[in-house]
Amino acid sequence: MLEQKLRTSIRDVADFPKPGILFKDITPIFHNPQLCEDIVNTFAAFYTGKNINAIVGVESRGFLFGFALAAKLNIPFVLVRKSGKLPYKTISYEYDLEYGSAKVEMQVDEIKPGWNVLIHDDLLATGGTAEAAAKLIQMQNGIVAGFAFVVELDFLKGKERLSQYSENNISLVNY
Numbered sequence: 641m642l643e644q645k646l647r648t649s650i651r652d653v654a655d656f657p658k659p660g661i662l663f664k665d666i667t668p669i670f671h672n673p674q675l676c677e678d679i680v681n682t683f684a685a686f687y688t689g690k691n692i693n694a695i696v697g698v699e700s701r702g703f704l705f706g707f708a709l710a711a712k713l714n715i716p717f718v719l720v721r722k723s724g725k726l727p728y729k730t731i732s733y734e735y736d737l738e739y740g741s742a743k744v745e746m747q748v749d750e751i752k753p754g755w756n757v758l759i760h761d762d763l764l765a766t767g768g769t770a771e772a773a774a775k776l777i778q779m780q781n782g783i784v785a786g787f788a789f790v791v792e793l794d795f796l797k798g799k800e801r802l803s804q805y806s807e808n809n810i811s812l813v814n815y
Contacts, residue, residue, distance in 0.1 A: 642678055646813040649675060650791065664791050664815065666701065666762050679812065680708045683760075683788050686810050687713065692785050693755035696720050698773050699744070701762035705790065709760065718750040718757070720773045733775045735768050744769065746776045756785035764789040764811060767798030774805045791815065 649669045656663040669675055683705065694716040697706030703719065710717035723732060723743040730745040751757060759773045764787070774784045786808030792799065794814050802809065 642682055643813050645675055645678070646790070650813070664763060664793070666790055669790075670704075676705075676708075679705055679790060680712055682812060683709050683810065684712045687758060687786065687788070690785065690808065691756050692758045694718055694751065694782075695758045695760055696746070696751075696773050696777065698759065698761040698769055699725070702760050704762070706760035706788075709758075709788070716750075718746060720744050720746050720776060731776060731779050733772045733779070735772045735775075737768060742769070742772075744772045744776065746773075746780070748780070751777055751780035751782040753781035755782045757782045758786050758788060759784065760788045762790050764792040764798040764802075765796045767796075767801035770798070770802055771805070774802070786810070 649672060651665040651668050653663040653665050655661060692715060695706050695710040696718045697703040699721045707717045723745055726745055726747050728747045730747055732743050732745040734741055734743040757777045759770055761770055764770060770787055777784055784805040786806045787802055789811040792811035792814045
């Protein structure tokens with residue numbers, strides 16, 4: 641079962657990035673090519689036939705499986721990055737974090753009006769970054785077609801925050 645394989649592979653790191661946080665580290669997954677393939681295939685099976693026109697990957701771990709999934713589905717892959725990292729003209733969205741704020745950007749010509757766009761990131765916590773990606777898609781007249789995460793931290797209720805954009809969501813392992 642994929643969920644059990646993920647639970648076995650994901651490493652807990654105490655007090656990272658600050659005291660009191662138990663970080664779910666997905667990097668051990670990348671030592672297992674078959675598990676990586678299983679992850680991409682599970683996402684692909686879930687979204688095949690759902691009329692997805694592009695996948696947005698959120699910096700930086702959202703690039704890893706997001707790009708592989710886009711290639712498997714034969715659709716474009718779009719980067720959402722931290723402010724100042726993209727070379728071409730961008731649109732940006734600023735959002736609040738627990739302490740302070742952050743800004744993410746996307747190049748202006750990435751999403752075509754009316755496209756159904758899947759947002760992928762490695763982990764769903766509060767949903768703030770995924771929601772910022774959704775706002776960027778909407779700013780370009782795209783439609784948020786769903787969200788895909790490897791890990792979801794249920795107690796932070798990020799899925800509730802994202803439900804206003806789409807109910808077409810998948811998380812492969814929940815904590």
